[in-house]
Amino acid sequence: MTPFELAEPTSLKEAIKLLDPDDPTIRPVGGGTALMLMMKAGVFKPVKLISLRRIENSYSTIAATGDGLRIGAMTTLAALERSADVKKAAPLITRTLKTLSNIRVRNVATVGGALAHGDPHMDLPPVLMALGATLTVMGPKGERKLAVEDLFAGYYETVLDKDELIAEAHVPAHGTKKAAYMKVTTGSADDWPALGVAVVLEGDAGGIKSARIVASAATDKATRLKSAEAALIGGKVDDTLLAKVGDAAADEAEYIADVRGSISYKRELMRVYVRRAVRAALEGAK
C-alpha cells in the first residue's frame, strides 16, 4: 500500500465538499474493508481518502419509523446485526448478517460501503433490493431518493456521482411478507457467495400475490429476476411450479465465471436455489 492523505470531516456536507466529481483518486471511505483490499492489491491508489467516521452521529444510528427502518449509512454491519428494531421490522436482515463475512469485518464495515462498492458478491444489496429499500443520496446539489434496485450500473459500478454520498437507507417492514436469503458458497463457509438469492413474497403456498426475487454474486450486479417472479405469481406453489420458477431464473440471469464457479455451474445453482429460497420463505426461514 502506498502513502495517501486522510481527511476526517465532521459533517456530511463538509465531506461532500472535499470530494471531486472528476477525480477518481479521491474517494470516501466508511469502514475501509473493501477499499483496503483494493489498495493492498495495488488496484486502487488513492491520493486522498475522505473518512466518514467523524460525520454527524445520526448517520450511524438505526431508527424504527412508522412503516419500517431508517438506517444511517455509517451504521456498522455489526450494529445492524444486533439491533432489536431491525430484528423486529426486517428479520431477514438479521439472519443474513450472521453469515456475512466474519465478526472482524462486520465490526467495521458500514451499510453505505456495502452498497456503494457495487461489488456483486456482497450479501446485503440483494436483500435490501428484495425488501424494496430506498436510499437518501446527498450531493452538492442537495439530496435525492434512489431505490436500491436502481443503484447498480454494472460490475463494481453504481449510478452515484463521485461527489455523492449515501446518507441513509429506508427499509419497509416485512409486515405479512415472507422472506428468505440463501447464500451459496463453494469455498469455505465464510467465503464470499458464488450465488446469493433473496426472495420476498406476499401470499402463501395456495398462491403468491406479489414477489421480488433478486440474484447476486453469480451475476455481474444484483439483479431482479422478473420472469421468475412472473412465473411464481398466481398458481399453487408445488414442485411443478417451483421447477418452472427455477428454470425461468436460470434462463433469465446473466452469469460471470470466476474461481467460485463456471457459468454452466452457476446456472444450475440458480435453478436449484431460487426454488429453495421460495420454499424457505414460505416455510418461514429461521
Added chain:
Amino acid sequence: MATTTQDAAKVGAQVGRSVQRLESREKVTGRAEYTHTMRLPNMLHAKMFRSTVAHGRIKSIDTSAAKKVPGVLHVITIDDVMKVIPNPYYGPAFHDQPILAHEKVRFVGEPVAVVLAADPHVAEEAAQLITAEYEELPPVFDEVDALTSKVYVHDELKPAGTFADLKHLKDAKNTNMALDYRLRKGDVDKAFAGAAHVFEHEFKTQKVLHLSFEPHATIADYRDTGVTLYTASQGPSFVRTEIARLLGWPENKVRIKVPFLGSGYGSKLYIKLEALALALSMIARRPVKVALTFEEMFYQITKHPCTFRIKSGLDKDGRIVARKCEVFWNGGAYADIGPRVTQKSGLTATGPYEIDNVSIDSYALYTNVTPAGALRGFGVPQLVWAYEGHTDMIARALKMDPVAFRRKNLLREGRPHATGTILKDAATEKVLDKLVERMNWSQPFDNGSGTVKRGRGLGIAIKAVITPTTSVAIVNVSGDGSVTLYCGTSDMGQGSDTAMAQMVGEVLNIPTESVRVTPRDTDVTPYDMGTLGSRSLFHMGHAVQRAAEHARDQLKALAREVGEPENSNTPIRELFVKRYGMQAGNVIGTGVFKPDYVPPAPGTGLSDNVTAFWMISGAGAEVEVDTETGHVKVTRLVNVLDIGKAINPQVVESQISGAASMQIGFTMFEKMHLDGGQVTNASLADYKIPGFHDIPPMENITVDTYQSNGPFGAKGVGEVATFCVSPAIANAIDDAVGVRLMELPLNPETVFRAIRAKAGQPLGDE
C-alpha cells in the same frame, strides 16, 4: 493463574501430563516476540519488484524512477548483490536459487529488484515504479510435461551435496529432473503378466499454500565482524551453515536468532528470505528487514502438485501381487527441498500393503511456477490420496468390502516393507481395527434418499520419518538449582518447548513449569537439523533426554563428592554451595542423537534400515452429498493414529485436530488457480482456508502403542492426521453417489460435474 499452574505442577510423572503450554500466557497477552513485528534501531525495509513473466531472459531493468522517490536509499538488482556475494546461489538440495533473478526469470512473482527505505510504504511505492523488459521463453507448467519437455527451467543443475541421503545427485544438463528416486523389488513385469486382474489409475493433487499465520520475515544485521539474522525459521542451524557458506565465513561469525513462529507447516524450512536479507544488509550496511505480505506468500513456497500413476496386479483371491508407481512432483522453479520430498515420501508410495513385486519411480521436476517444498506430511498426503483411492476402486471392482480387501493385503508388524526394512512399532492392524470399530463398519449404512445421499469411506497410511538427521541439546543446571534447556527445535505453535521441558522435568524430577527453554539462538543453542517431518519429538527428544540424564548423572556425582548419602533429597542449590563455598557453578549436560540408517542401495532403493520410525494413521469419513448442487458435507471424521506414547496428551489432541482441519481445506476447496503461470487468487479474499464452520465433527483416537526406540516411548505426531482425510472423503463420496474423483479439491462444482457426467448429462464447458 500462576498459583493454579504451580499447584498442577506435580513433581514426577512429567511425561504424559497435559501440561499447559509454557508460552501460552505470553502469547495470549501479546507479549511473545515474533520476527514479523520486530524492529531494530536504524533498520531499513525492503520491498520487492517481481517478475510478471513465467520464463524469460532479462533484457533490462529500469530502476531510475524508483531511485527518484524521496526516502529511497537503494534500489538493488542481482548486479549489486554479486558485488558483495559473487556466487549468489543458495538452496538445500541444489544451489539453484539466485538471491535476485539472475539473467533469467523462472516464475511469475520471482523477485527481480528490491527497494530499500526507512519507510516500508515509500519502499513499496518505489518498487511499483520499477520496470523490466524480458525476452519471453516458452514456459513449462505441468509436471508430466516437464519430464519430456525441451523447455529447460535451468540450463544446468547444481546439486548442493548437503544431505547424506542426496549425495548421489550429479550435475546435469538438458533436463528438468532434479531427482529420480527408484525402488525395485521382485519382478514386476512377470507378476503383472501372471495377474488375474490389473488396475491402473492416475490421480492428481493441486497447488496449495501453507499460509502460516505469520508471513515469512527476516532481519539481517551485517557487520564486518559478524552477522546476526533474526528470522522466522524452522531450521536455524541450516540457515547458519548456508549463510556462512555464502559469506565464506566460519559458522561462529554467523548468529541466527529465532523467536516464536506464527506457524510454519514446512514453509519456513531451510533457507528462504535469509540470503536476500543478508545481501541487502551488506549493501546498505544497516539492519534490513524483509517481510512478506500475505499476498507475497503465494510467490515464496507452496505444496507440490503431484501426478501419481499407480498400477496394481492382483491374483484371483484379491491379493496384490504387483504394484507400479510413477510419481511426478511439480517442484516449481527452484528445487528447495523437493528432491528430498521426492525420495523420502517416494519410498512409501506403495502404501501400508505387503506386495512382493514393486517398482517405484518418483521424479522431482522443475517447472515455471512458484517453488514447492515440504508441507505437513512431506509429500505423503499426495501419495495417500492416490493409493487409498486406488485401493478403494479395486475393492469396488472386485466387489470386495474395502476393509476386508485392506486386511487381506495389510503390511503387518514384523513383515518387510517394500524397501526391505522390517516393519516395527507400526500399528497398522490396531489402527485399522480401531477405525473399523469406531466407524461401525460391520453395521449396515443408510445411504439416504431423495436428493441428499450419504456415504462412508476410509483410508490408512504409512510414512517413514526423514532419516538420518541429527539433534543436539544442552541442559544447564545453575548454582541455584534452576534448569535451562537449550534446543534448536523451533516452537511454531506445536508445543515443542513444553514437550521438551516435560522430558527434562521427568529425568530431573522437577516440575515442567520450572524449566526454562531458551529462545533459539545459534550462539547458544546447539545444532539441530530442523523442525520438520514430525522428527523433533523423536530426535530432539532423544537428545534432550540424554542431556538431562547427563546432567542428572553429574548431579549425583556432585552429591557423592560433597558427601551426601545416596538418594538424599538435599536441594541442588546446597550441593553447589557445599562444593563451591557459595551459590556458584553449573552442571552442563549434553546429548546428541542420530539414528542408525542404511542408505537405499543405488538402482534398487532397497535398505534394511530406511527409517528411524514409522508413522501410521487412518481416517474414516461420513458425508452427505447434495446431488442437486454437488455440495459435500462431512458429517463425521474419525482420525485414528499410532503416535507411540503421548508426552502431552492435550498437545497431541490439538496436533491431530489441527492437521486434519488443514487437510480438510486442501481436500474440499483450497487451490491456487494459475493462468499462464500467474496466480489469479493470490490473496486471502480469494484463497480461502477452513473456518470453524468448515470443520466437521471429529473424533480423534490414538491407539495404545509404545515406540520401543523412542524417547519415553514417543514418536512424532505433527503430520500424521493429514494423511488419510482426502481419500477417506473421496471414498465416501463414491459410496454416496457412485462417482470417483481423481483430482483434488473435491469442490461442489467438481462433484456436481461428475454426478452429471455419470447420469449421461454432462455439464457444458461455459
